[in-house]
Each structure stands twice: as structure tokens, then as C-alpha cells.
Amino acid sequence: MRPEKKFLVDEVNTHLDKSDYLFLADYERSTVIDIAELRAELTKEEAEFHVVKNNILKVAARDRGYPEIDEHLTGQNAIVIGGNNPSGVAKVLTKFFDKKEKMDVKVGILASQRLEKDEVVALSKLPGLDALRAQLLGLLSKPAQSLVFVINAVPQNVLNVLQAKVDAEGGE
Secondary structure: OOHHHHHHHHHHHHHHOOOOEEEEEEOOOOOHHHHHHHHHHHHOOOOEEEEEOHHHHHHHHHHHOOOOOHHHOOOOEEEEEOOOOHHHHHHHHHHHHHHHOOOEEEEEEEOOEEEEHHHHHHHHOOOOHHHHHHHHHHHHHHHHHHHHHHHHHHHHHHHHHHHHHHHHHHOO
């Protein structure tokens, strides 16, 4: 491999190291302003948008053991990577692409699994990472809360009986 090509593959691999997901986007009909706007939206999710050469991405993906995406490596492509919330990034992409109607997600890779376009859209409809954490915390705290109520009920019932006895004796 020529040194220039090796340098470009290493650069793409540096980007791919930033997350365990990758979205491949077609940006052929977009303007510089569109891309700048998308990059600003992605920054909120700590994600990045990088234009890549198809052959360089093909080599980098093969070296990493990614699923086959060669049929999508035509035209002008960019990768979206980074951040810890792939569903949030997918949400930004699908919302932005629906609004602009100039760009499109071709394919995604999440934890070495290939995601087709409709699966990326489904991923975008999942709750965000913070919402999922809150739901999990709620599920985990519910049994503990119920246990506290049960344990507290016995002494509370004893106190209620004693209070009723005091009220009955005080009322005579």
C-alpha cells in the first residue's frame, strides 16, 4: 500500500476508534451550509461528520472486521461517528435528513452488526440513553421501595392499634 493511502486509512481508523457505531451518509446533493448545520447538531450528541473516500473506508472497514458495506460505497459518502448515544445520533440524522431531503443514511454499523436504513430509523425512535437509565433506575428502585413499605407496615400497624387503645381509654 502506498504511504499516502496508508496515511488516509490510518486517519479513518482514528475516527472509527471514537465509537462502537458508524453511520454512512450520502451527502451528494447537500451544500456546505447544510453540512455545517448538521455538524452543529451532531456536536450536541458529541458526534462527528467526516467526508471519506470510498476505497479508503472499504480498506479500513475490512481491516476492522466490519460487516460488508461495499455496495453502499458509491457516490459521495461521509461517516458519522463518536459520542456514547447511537440512538440520539440516529435521531439527529433521521430528523435532519427528513427536513432537508438532500441527504440520506445508507447503512449503519452498531457493535459490529450491520444496520439497514430502516433499522437506523428504528434505532432513532428508541429513547435516549438518559431516558433508558432513568427507566432502569425506576425499575430497580421499585422493589426496594415496596420492601420498605412492607417492613414499615408492621410497626405502623402496631402503633395504630396502640393509638386506638389509647384513644378508647382516653375517651372513657
